[in-house]
Amino acid sequence: MKKVSFLLLIIYILFSSELFCQNLHLKIDGNTEHETSTIDSLSYTKTHKDYSSIKHEIDSTQKRLFKIGYIENELKNITKINDSSFKTQIHLKKKFNTIYIYYNETEIERSLLEPISKNIFDDYFELEFSKIESTLNFINSKISDEGFPFSKLYLSNIKVKDTSDLSAELIIKSETKKRIISNIIIKGYEKFPRSYLKHFLKIKPSQVFDLTKIKNKTNQLNNLRFANEIKSPEVLFSKDSTTLYLYLEKAKSNSFDGFLGFGTNEETNQLEFDGYLNLNLTNNLNFGESFKLLYKSDENDQKTFQADLTLPYLLKSPIGIDLGLRIFKKDSSFTTINQALKLHYQINSKHKIYTGLLSTESNNLLTENTSLAISDYKTQYYSFAYEFIKPQPYNLLFSINSKLYLETNFGERKALNTQEKQSHFSIDAFKIFNLNRKNSVFLRLNGASLNSNTYFENELLRFGGINSIRGFEENSLFSSLFGLINTEYRYQLNNSIYIHSIIDAAYFENKIIDTKEKLFGYGFGFGILTQAGLFRFNYANGKSENQKFKLSNSKIHISLIANF
Structure with a gap:
């Protein structure tokens, strides 16, 4: 007997929860089949855990019917059919399709109504009944954007106009004065350069308060390397002032870049090394300034020294200055010194324009000038440039x-x-096409052209290497005109590791020796984001159009970009 009682107790414990927590079913009908079909089209929830959930679903269904025009719908009694089923009826009655909203043209501009209504008149506009809520929210947000964040609006004096239309008055209540930004306080990174607020973000005191625009503008901080937004802006309203709080943090913006490359010399069949060091210092003085230093030495006995200084927003103006110095030495043949002075104007966070002067001086180092193509010269250029970064x-x-x-x-x-008059044109552009979270295609276009009646070897354009067409030695190609395309198919294994293909193509002309040639580079590579920085490995083989593939022409490039 005890065993039977114990067994019954176990069965009760296992199945009692299902017995007492059985699902309840709801059926809502209309007064006619057509009304029932309309209610069913709302896809209301039919299965519930308790009676309170059923009551809430019926109330929700009535509100949804009201929003689509059945404002006179009437609920009948809720009937219990059995222990698990309930039924009710909603009489939809007449549906209203259109509402005529009368407004005061001194309070709201007609242009604001054009996106929401096709029929706008001097004192009223027509609107589909189902769009009332979204329209009122839209109008209220636009009024708020004009400096009235506490505005309220509603429909009053709602009347039946005819069998399927209503009329109503639009009432707007707002402050008499527009809200103006009176002060901007930065929290977290108090030394953030204030000029970037005014000229980069386009936020400043005495500006009409528009929280939506402010949030969009502060998102542009992501375009800066030296600052991040740690949370959304906040506003303190008082009777006579509006204080805006921005929450920022200083980011690591300095970087050190270097690579080691090695390959086989075709003449000596010996292993040769080349490499470079690249240092970028940004915003260390909390001014937004940047300083770049590059030193490069490669296997062709070429040495490059380059220094660039950018000072933005001089004297709190939208104008900045760029200074540049570049020294290039080709073994014992010649040296070339380039100096640049440019002024730039930051149009917005993505667009920038430049204008300035470039001067070049090159000296022949050969004691016995066996090459008539190398000569002393000086050039003076007027420069204009445009930059876009996304x-x-x-x-x-x-x-x-x-x-x-x-x-x-x-x-x-x-x-x-x-x-002799000369002109020089250059372009450097790239785009990443994100196919999905892991797959992307990288496409880069780089080219330059030097236009002159005569040419010297020491003024020709130089390209080739890891930052140009891969599979060739650094700056080993001389040309009066060149254009190249770098392509990579990239696959991200995770947020810190990716692998990629290398397919490069280039065309160049050298008018001194009357040469036109096509070049190709093939290979693969990978990148790993470590605590020290981004480590990159590239293996590429370069060949000309009519040259056979040779494994000995392959180049391996290793680089590390460290941020600090």
């Missing part, structure tokens, strides 16, 4: 989605008591 800060590996830099230079060259 970031993607959510991606730790590839923080910039697209970039475009265009530069034109016009001037003259002086050499051997002769003067």
Whole structure:
């Protein structure tokens, strides 16, 4: 007997919860089949845990019917059919399709109504009944954006106009004065350069308060390397003032970049090394300034030294200055010194324009000038440039989605008591096409052209290497015109590791030796984001159009970009 009682107790414990927590079913009918079909189209929830949930669902269904025009719908009694089923009836009655909303033209501009209504008149506009709520929210947000964040609006004096239409008056209540930003307080990074608020973010005191625009503008902080927004802006309203709080933090913006490359010399069949060091210092003085230092030495006995200084927003103006110095030495053949002075104007967070002067001086180092193509010369250029940068800060590996830099230079060259007009054009652009979270395609276009009646070897354009067409030695190609395309198919294994293909193509001309040639580079690589920085490995093989593939022409490039 005890065993039977114990067994019954177990069965009771296992199944009692289901017995006492059985689902309840709800059925809502209309007064006619058509009304029932309309109610069913709302896809209301039919299964519930308790009676309170059923009552809430019926109330919700009535409100949804009201929003689509059945404002006179009537609920009948809720009937219990059995222990698990309930039934009710809603009489929909007449549906109203259109509402005529009368407004005061001194309170609301007609242009604000044009996106929401096709029929607008001097004192009223027509609107589909189902769009009332979204329309009122839209109008209220626009009024708030104009400096009235505490505005309220509602429909009053609602009347039946005819069998399917209503009329109503739009009432707007707002402050008499627009809210103006009276003060901006920065929390977290108090030394953030204030000029960036005014000229980069376009936020300043005495501006009409518009919280939506402010949030959109502060999102542009992601375009800056040296600052991040740690939370959304906040506002303190008082009777006579509006104080805006921005929450920022200083980010690591300095970087150190270097690579080691090695390959086989075709003449000596010996292993040769090349490499470079690249240092970028940004905003260390809390001014937004940047300083870049580059030193490069490669296997062709070429040495490059480059220093660039950018000072933005001089004297709190929207104008900045760029200074540049570049020294290039080709073994014992010649040296070339380039100096640049440019002024830039930041149009907004993505667009920037430049204008300035470029000067070049090159000296022949050969004691016995066996090459008539190398000569002393000086050039003076007037420069104009445009830059576009679009970031993607959510991606730790590839923080910039697209970039475009265009530069034109016009001037003259002086050499051997002769003067000659010259022009120089260059483009550097890339774009990442994100196919999904892990797959993307990288496409880069780079090219330059030097236009002159005569050419010297020591003024030709130089390209080739890890930052140009891969599979070739650094700066080993001389040209008067070149264009190249870098492509990569990238696959991200996770947020810190990716692998990619390398397919490069280039075309160049050298008018001194009357050469036109096509080049190709093939290979693969990978990148790993470590605590020390981004480590990159590239293996590429380069060949000309009519040259056979040789494994000995392959180049391996290793680089590490460290942020600090």
